[in-house]
Amino acid sequence: MALFKNVIETIQMIEKEKLDIRTITMGxxxxxxxxxxxxxxxxxxxxxxxxxxxxxxxEGERIDTELGIPIVNKRISVTPISLIAGASNDSDYIEFxxxxxxxxxxxxxxxxxxxxxxxxxxxxxxxxxxxQSIPEALATTEKVCASxxxxxxxTGINMDAVRLMGEIIKKTAYDTRQxxxxxxxxxxxxxxxxxxxxxxxxxxxxxxxxxxxxHVGVSGPGVVKTALEKCHNASFDEMAEIIKKTAxxxxxxxxxxGTTVSKRLGVPFGxxxxxxxxxxxxxxxxxxxxxxxxLEHAGAxxxxxxxxxxxxxVKKGGIxxxxxxxxxxxxxxxxxxxxGMIESAEIGAITLEKLEAMxxxxxxxxxxxxxxxxxxxxxxxxxxxxxxxxxxxNHKTTAVRLIPVYGKTVGDRAEFGGLLGYAxxxxxxxxxxxxxxxxxxxxxxxxxxxxx
Amino acid sequence: xxAVVTVIGxxxxxxxxxxxxxxxESNVNIEDISQTIMQGxxxxxxxxxxxxxxxxFKQLKSDLENASAALGMSIHLQxxxxxxxxxxx
Numbered sequence: 350m351a352l353f354k355n356v357i358e359t360i361q362m363i364e365k366e367k368l369d370i371r372t373i374t375m376g377x378x379x380x381x382x383x384x385x386x387x388x389x390x391x392x393x394x395x396x397x398x399x400x401x402x403x404x405x406x407x408e409g410e411r412i413d414t415e416l417g418i419p420i421v422n423k424r425i426s427v428t429p430i431s432l433i434a435g436a437s438n439d440s441d442y443i444e445f446x447x448x449x450x451x452x453x454x455x456x457x458x459x460x461x462x463x464x465x466x467x468x469x470x471x472x473x474x475x476x477x478x479x480x481q482s483i484p485e486a487l488a489t490t491e492k493v494c495a496s497x498x499x500x501x502x503x504t505g506i507n508m509d510a511v512r513l514m515g516e517i518i519k520k521t522a523y524d525t526r527q528x529x530x531x532x533x534x535x536x537x538x539x540x541x542x543x544x545x546x547x548x549x550x551x552x553x554x555x556x557x558x559x560x561x562x563x564h565v566g567v568s569g570p571g572v573v574k575t576a577l578e579k580c581h582n583a584s585f586d587e588m589a590e591i592i593k594k595t596a597x598x599x600x601x602x603x604x605x606x607g608t609t610v611s612k613r614l615g616v617p618f619g620x621x622x623x624x625x626x627x628x629x630x631x632x633x634x635x636x637x638x639x640x641x642x643x644l645e646h647a648g649a650x651x652x653x654x655x656x657x658x659x660x661x662x663v664k665k666g667g668i669x670x671x672x673x674x675x676x677x678x679x680x681x682x683x684x685x686x687x688x689g690m691i692e693s694a695e696i697g698a699i700t701l702e703k704l705e706a707m708x709x710x711x712x713x714x715x716x717x718x719x720x721x722x723x724x725x726x727x728x729x730x731x732x733x734x735x736x737x738x739x740x741x742x743n744h745k746t747t748a749v750r751l752i753p754v755y756g757k758t759v760g761d762r763a764e765f766g767g768l769l770g771y772a773x774x775x776x777x778x779x780x781x782x783x784x785x786x787x788x789x790x791x792x793x794x795x796x797x798x799x800x801x
Numbered sequence: 802x803x804a805v806v807t808v809i810g811x812x813x814x815x816x817x818x819x820x821x822x823x824x825x826e827s828n829v830n831i832e833d834i835s836q837t838i839m840q841g842x843x844x845x846x847x848x849x850x851x852x853x854x855x856x857x858f859k860q861l862k863s864d865l866e867n868a869s870a871a872l873g874m875s876i877h878l879q880x881x882x883x884x885x886x887x888x889x890x
Contacts, residue, residue: 351888352805352846352848352884353835353837353844353846355884355887355888356805356807356846356884357807357839357844358888359879359883359884359887359888360807360809360877411859414858414859414862415858415879415880416879416880416882416883417877417878417879417880417883418879418883598887598888599887601886601887602883602886602887604886605882605883605886605887
């Protein structure tokens with residue numbers, strides 16, 4: 350009878366509550382592809398990716414069939430291109446982006462991450478060239494995702510990179526203006542970036558990682574919400590317990606998928622990232638969990654506390670279920686990818702400032718937020734600096750994925766399609782931070798003692 | 802290798818006959834069957850052994866789906882390990 354109950358519960362989680370494996374991401378090191386001749390390096394990159402990942406999609410689909418749990422995305426992350434292209438004599442890196450795009454199409458994955466630069470303390474030539482080429486790279490490729498890590502708790506924040514990224518985001522928005530500036534949806538700016546994140550757009554394969562590795566990202570906001578619905582008047586302690594137990598089950602499903610894929614492909618299993626990652630479809634929303642906890646809408650007073658509890662309980666359940674928990678693991682709060690969050694933004698229940706507060710206690714940052722196309726680059730840089738400061742001081746990953754939608758303003762709506770969803774354009778504080786952003790240098794790292 | 806077959810829908814005659822016929826044709830042995838009415842729906846769970854299965858998993862799944870569609874019911878075929886993983890410490 351226990352089996353009976355477990356089988357029915359699992360099927361309900363998958364069918365009604367949208368439990369899925371959000372992504373299987375193969376991390377591939379490109380360090381052995383470096384060459385002073387860019388064309389040779391690109392050939393090695395193409396060959397390595399198409400060889401290592403040739404069976405990734407096929408095995409993913411097979412496991413999906415056998416376990417009956419949907420594996421939504423198969424993806425690839427690679428060593429930051431600033432390191433690989435930086436070793437070549439090329440000065441234009443666009444061809445590297447095109448090579449990644451071609452390799453991704455060949456193996457059938459839907460995104461490839463790692464068009465990235467790591468510059469928390471300063472730039473190499475490779476970093477600068479990579480960053481400068483991001484707008485064109487994202488406008489001319491379909492599957493390539495870019496990220497820039499510009500700060501850390503150990504090194505402080507590279508404010509020159511912050512200033513530059515404001516401009517790069519604006520240019521990316523302009524270069525993809527025909528599609529509501531969708532290029533910006535594939536560009537993440539990080540502080541304290543993790544090297545084993547399976548989720549796009551911020552995935553890259555860190556230099557400390559093995560040659561090849563399989564990471565798995567699991568999701569299931571609907572499952573958590575349904576579990577909470579069953580005990581509407583539970584105390585906080587009881588709610589935390591329910592979330593933990595649910596997270597445990599979700600994580601176990603991911604662990605099984607990860608180890609099975611890893612065994613079948615002969616590639617080591619890396620980490621399991623249990624993140625409540627919403628999608629725009631109804632029943633797959635983190636905002637609705639917060640509402641189930643007792644808020645009229647996400648963004649109401651109490652939202653930060655509710656999210657803090659949710660995020661922590663998810664981590665605790667996940668850590669109990671798997672010794673390989675890594676990546677970002679927590680709750681994501683992207684606006685355009687969450688049906689409940691979209692509603693909150695549309696009615697004005699949630700603001701950019703409240704979202705910033707929420708990022709202090711959850712796993713990532715200001716994610717998939719559409720802002721007016723005429724927002725100054727320095728204002729975008731100011732928002733990035735604020736978010737990076739939160740990450741730096743609190744020893745956590747923070748990210749910014751803002752979309753200044755070209756030609757649109759507050760009251761309009763941006764449509765990105767698919768998993769990226771749609772979003773109302775949100776209001777940005779109109780006051781200037783020009784002089785602050787236009788200073789040069791770094792914000793020094795914070796003290797790691799005297800924590801009063 | 803064991804798997805779980807779950808059939809859910811409106812009760813009628815011939816459910817076990819139709820499903821077990823497909824399983825027998827693929828040389829899949831039924832180890833256990835239990836059934837109940839849950840929330841007004843007939844629910845049957847079979848534990849089956851795939852060790853000597855002829856043909857592949859995907860084909861069996863597709864044959865079972867065709868048989869259950871003819872009955873107007875929904876069916877799932879899943880490896881047993883997903884339930885063990887999710888529900889046992």
